[in-house]
Amino acid sequence: MNTIDTTPAVPAAVSLEWSMRYTMTPKALALIRIQVRQRLTLWSWTADDVESAVFIANELAGNAVQHAAMPGHQALMRLALLEDDSLLIDVSDPVAAFPDFGASRAVGPEAEEGRGLSMVRVLGADLWWFLRPNVGKTVRAHLRG
Template sequence: MGTLDSTPVVTAAARCQWQMDYTMIYGSVRLARLHTRRQLSLWGWAGDQYDATVIVSELVTNAISHGRTVGHLLRVQLAILEDDTLRIDVSDPVASFPHISESPQADAGVEDERGRGLHLIRALGGDLSWFLREEGGKTVRAHLAP
């Protein structure tokens, strides 16, 4: 659990998917949460929609904090797979994942507001991976069972 795998996880085919690009500013975190809640409600996804929204929020915050590049956007993609798993992809233009070989939360204290996002995602049941994109940058992926 201390590291993330850097190869994309092969998953079931998507039954439905949605994506949107966002400006890399912190105001986009709120928009991504709203759009995620709306989309999961429209689909009637049987999983915990609140947890899924928190996971999107954490991944978008990380992308903005660590992947912000002038003139580039971040992309959120949601997909419900044939096995009803929710796949959440957040892509940014930076091809590195700082400190990936370390446990990301090793030095985060109880009162810290930063440094615990990946741990929180795992605590909510998110299975995390990441991979480089052919067009540049990376995608951090979370799978959440219904």
């Protein structure tokens, strides 16, 4: 759950990989959901896993849109299916910080924000972030297959 200065080791070799740059606007989130679902379906991931991965990708991308949008910058979505059938979901943005990453937040039942990363963890994803070499950070979720 902590930041590290270099990209963390991948638990298995990458067998399939896909990435896409997108504008950091709320309208991009629908396209991300469609493309992640299509890609994982093409890779023959099971339906339950696909929907969890779509939710996680949407949550990470939504956080980037809400907290890291900067004029002239795009975000990067990357999916990597590993040989052990687990999945990496990476979202990279131009902000080199994640101040509330490890914090637990008390959220009221009517709150519209503040639960996303907790839900990502409930779905079974390991979650961490790391600095990118030139600009910004990558937030990574690892779903075991």
